[in-house]
Amino acid sequence: MTKDTNGAHDANGSGILEEALERLHASGPEIYNWRLTNHAPMVAEALATHGRSGSVHRWLDAYEVRLDDFPTPVSPVTDANWREALGDTRRGADWIAYFLRAIEERPWRDVLAQWWPRLLPGLYGGATHPVIRVGHAVRVITKSGENAPRLAELAHGLGYWAARHRPVAGLTPLPGAPDADGALDAVPPIADFTGGFTDRLPRVDRLPVWSADVTDPDEARLRLTDLVRAATHRYATHGHGEPTMLVHAATAPNAVLRTLPALPRALWVPSLHAAWTATAAVTAMYAPPGPAPYAPVTGTTAEEVLERALAHGDEHVIKFADTAVDVGDERALTAALRAADLSEPLPY
Incomplete structure (x- = not known):
């Protein structure tokens, strides 16, 4: 496939993204x-x-053959009752409606700043997909401008996160490492590798300490960047543990990283800590018995990786390629190609 002729201006003015979002918000x-x-x-x-x-x-x-109808509302979420609705998966429509109203009434950055610390402890719900969806919405708004479909997409992402909110607590700290690569190497796999994400997450009860001493927001941003790089690189040799789920060890912290510029600096450090726990937990849940040999793909460009991901079609392959291009080095691009090799294509 060749690159679209309207190129990098697509998110800025073609209107196709807006059409797609409006089409999808009915699901x-x-x-x-x-x-x-x-x-x-x-x-x-x-x-x-x-x-x-x-x-x-x-x-x-x-992809749309997989889509379900928009869920049925149960009871409105309000500023008075939101705590009892948090994490209630039946209330997805109610939460989305709440955030649609909030973003209509107030600047979206204010809504995000208020709700980010409330939602951050439950980043692990929905296999980290809600925060990833929020990160995509924030990226296009901050880089290309706000409009009604993009703001509605942010509301849908925040509402999904609130409905799937799931905290992780009671973790025993283990010795870590000074860098993100070493800390990921120190993550112990869970004992029982059966079941899906919701079955495995409660079995994560001990994780290495990493960046717990960070208090400066700028340092937190640098450490988060290192974490995204390390998790992306690691997929090149460990992705076979579970090709789909291990993608999220990189895409979840990258979603947090993309959101930082829209957040008050006071929220950057707790964002780093939540992102580390998410990446480490996914690593623990899906670690393979051992690494595969690293086979670098030299001379491949970011454009070629994106084209390969698009031709492949799998949603996780495309989103992982998106993160790998953010990292941008040879090992990251090799990891993205590895994801395509390990995953089943979406024919279209």
């Missing part, structure tokens, strides 16, 4: 009866941001 945030996440809004944003808006609707045509 729910999860698919297959709330068993898996609807990745379509995230993929649409990634394709548009990387100059491939011309492929968005064709990709959606292949």
Whole structure:
């Protein structure tokens, strides 16, 4: 496939992303009866941001057979009762409606700043997909400007996060390492590798300490950048442990990193700590018995990696390529190609 002729301006002015988001907001945030996440809004944003808006609707045509109807409202979420609704998966429509109202009434940055610290402890719900969806929405708004469909997408992401909010607590700290690579190497795998994400997460009860001493926001941003790089690199040799789920060890912290510029600096340090716990937990849940040999793919460009991911079609492959291009070095691009090799394509 060739790059769309309207190129990097797609997210700025073609209107295709907006059409896609409006099309998708009639569907729910999860698919297959709330068993898996609807990745379509995230993929649409990634394709548009990387100059491939011309492929968005064709990709959606292949993906939409998975989509479910928008969920039925239960009871309105309000400023008075939100605590009792937090983490209630039945209330997805109620939470999305709440955030749609909030973003209509107040600047979106104010809403995000208020709710980020409330939602951050439950970053692990929905297999980290809600925060990833929020990160995609924030990226296009901050880089290309706000409009009604993009702000609605942020509301949908925040509402999904609130409905799937799931804290992790009671972790025993283990000795870590000075850098992110070493800390990930120190993550012990869980004992029982059966079941899905919700079955495995409660078994994560001990994780290495990393960056716990960070108090400066700028240092937190640098450490978070290192974490995204380390998790992306690690996939090149460890992705076979679970090709789909281990993608999130990189895409979840990258979503947090993308959101930092829109947040008050006081929230950067706790964001780093939550991102580390998420990446380490995913690493523990899906670690392979041992690494595969590293086989670098030399001379490959970011454009070629994006084209390969688009041709492959799998939603996780596309989103991981998006993160790998952010990292940008040879090992990251090799990891993105490894994800394509390990994953089943989406025919379209």
